[in-house]
Amino acid sequence: MAVTSPTKHSAEWVFSHFENNSGWGNDAVAWSIGLLSSCYVLIGYDGATHLSEEMNNAEMGVPRAMVGCLLVNGPLGFAFLLIILFFMGDISAALATPTGFPIIEIFLHMTGSVAAATTMTAMITVMACLSTVPLLTAAARIMWAFARDGGLPFAERIASVDKRRQIPTVSIVVVSFLLMLLSLINIGSTTAFNAILSLAVVSLQASYLLPIILLIWRRLFRPDTLRWGPWRLGKAGLPINIIAVIYLMYTCIFLLFPPYQPITPVNMNYAPVVLGGALVFGCIYWPLRVSKRYVGPLTDAEILEGTIH
Known part of the structure; x- marks a missing residue:
């Protein structure tokens, strides 16, 4: 090029x-x-x-x-x-x-060259499609783990494992179906699809932010409660954690802004609305259903003893 x-x-x-x-x-x-x-x-x-x-x-x-x-x-x-x-x-x-x-x-x-531009675009498209495979794998594994621990509706069904293939077939199918539904949103509304993308990024940024904040707190006030693994950054760890928190808080704020001015119903960023709705749903659903059966990640011993069937 x-x-x-x-x-x-x-x-x-x-x-x-x-x-x-x-x-x-x-x-x-x-x-x-x-x-x-x-x-x-x-x-x-x-x-x-x-x-x-x-x-x-x-x-x-x-x-x-x-x-x-x-x-x-x-x-x-x-x-x-x-x-x-x-x-x-x-x-x-x-x-x-x-x-x-x-x-x-x-x-x-x-x-x-139209042919060269088409080929290069096709290469990016193929790479984008291939990149969904590890994302699908991770998402299905997360869903299966939450269901195994009793944290999702229909947990017993979603947590089932195919005895012959030894894979969580149900969670893979559910995640794949949800991904296909999300991809269809772009056909009907680009605005809604962009809101989903923004929401996905903001939600993941927030999921990184909370544990890092807790880790900083324990580093500063309860260092005796930390159990370090073999991979450790040493003295560089705390500054890196602080920089990460600043970056994540900064991006979480601005990723909720509309991308263009003047703001119209078409270019409005509806991610804050969807995020707020998800938080309200979680605050209602947690005390009514999930808190009664979800107590946190299960240990290997509990799983082997047949806690989850």
């Missing part, structure tokens, strides 16, 4: 040029709202933790997988981003593309 592109931006343009087409008068706000894409890329690095019960030596394997995926994919993604920025051409032309996908217009500009 770098060879075939007819234009090239300067390093000054790539690293210092800022273009605000969002309608927000404050560039810092516009930039902060634009963090959604970068946050979405990072939501999968905890996938290994959800499969830790299936791993040998998970104490070392899980952190290696989490850190390794960032060390490998981070530089590759950054290199791809630099190539796009240096050779993408006019931003306005990319945004005004009749395809509705600026990246397709950028590929066409950089290669000058």
Whole structure:
């Protein structure tokens, strides 16, 4: 792409040029709202933790997988981003593309070939589809674990394991069905689909935030209650935890903002409404049903003794 592109931006343009087409008068706000894409890329690095019960030596394997995926994919993604920025051409032309996908217009500009642009777009599409496989695996494993511990409706059925294949077939089918339903939302309403994406990112950010805050509290006030595993960051751990909390709180706030001004029913970010509804539902459903049968994750001994059938 770098060879075939007819234009090239300067390093000054790539690293210092800022273009605000969002309608927000404050560039810092516009930039902060634009963090959604970068946050979405990072939501999968905890996938290994959800499969830790299936791993040998998970104490070392899980952190290696989490850190390794960032060390490998981070530089590759950054290199791809630099190539796009240096050779993408006019931003306005990319945004005004009749395809509705600026990246397709950028590929066409950089290669000058419809076939090449189509091939590159197809490669990204295939990678996006393949990336859903580990996400599906992690989501199904989480659903099965919650059902096994009695934390979901129809827990006994969802927690069942196929005796021949030794996999949680029901949870896989349920998660797959829900994913297909969510994908159909984009056909009816792009606004609703974008709200689901924002909600997914914000919810995951919040799920990372709470345990880190509790860990900081125990580091500072109850260090004697912590049991460290073989993988530890030592003195760097606390500063990293604090930076993570600041970042997560910052992104959780701005990811709930509408992406464009002026705000209309079409471009409104409805993630706060959906998130509020989910919280209200949880506050009602927990005391009425779940708290009576869910007492937290079960130990291996309880599972082996037949607590869950």
